[in-house]
Amino acid sequence: MDSPDEVERMITEWRAGVAEQAERFDAARRAIDEVSVTETAAGGAIVLTVASSGIPTDLRLGDGVDRMKPDQVAAQIMACLRRAQTRLADRVGSVVVDTIGDAAGGQAIAEEYRHRFPPLPGEDDHRPPLVENADFGLSDLAPDPTPPATVPAAAPVRATRRTPADDDEDWDAPLW
Template identity: 40%
Template sequence: MSDPLSGQDGDPAARVDQLVAQAKEKARRYRAMQAAVGQVSVTESSPDGLVSVTVDSAGNVTDLRITDKVKELSGAQVSAAVLTTLRRAQSRLPERLGEVMAETIGDDPQTMDTIIGNYRAKFPEPEEPAEPEPNVRKIGTVEDEQPPPPPPQPKPRPRPDDGDDDFGQSFMVRE
């Protein structure tokens, strides 16, 4: 095993100074990366231009713009457009952060892969939603509903059979 303090010239003090300088430079680059990542934002617009969403480096919404076209749509259509656009903006964060990190700590691929992997897990590519039917509101259909189960029927109580044919009348009858 090699001794990290033994340098080419054999001067341990010079090697310590070199390691300290490298550590300081690495710390400076990581602070620069942290500052640059803090400035990252991504803006995404819906294909129809109805919605525009901006998210910061943590995926939080910092700006939301909705056009007056929403007056022609149902609430479900508007909320679907907002959520889809938000998820698309968030899913672009790993790519954008990778660019910033490559500029600042590009010589540390393990750290970059870990951070970008965490962002990809947190903000995956959104699935494209099915096209909603325009101006159709589904309330429910008879075919979709199952009738409730019938109420339980009371079980008949067994009667003792003593041989008398009193046809279920009480034997305690006053005459």
């Protein structure tokens, strides 16, 4: 059986360990709060930044987007967002290892980010290959292989001709 002095020493060491671990977790929380990731698309015409929550905090559209179709711009923004969030999970994992180490709680934080923002399927370096896009030059978005659907022309509207008598019939009506 341990002596009272040994028990008190073990409790003191345990308290010190818990306090140290709490300080490391607090430092990790502060460091994670400071993490942001910026990604670009369309040759730099689109720049998107996400905060540590994965929520976009900044979106800048350069001059090049005016030569892109709206659906291409939207697809580029969404792809940029997904790449930024994937990199965010990697960055948070690094912060956790640097501040907490291999503690189970730190691994759980990093795993939660990897679960929320998983790696993109089929991408080794988190970037799609550049392809030639005739509408914009080099872009991250492959050209659409199907032409846009054409909208059928509307039937012509027959105009009715008003007579001067038609104009006078509302003249005496109240305005409201």
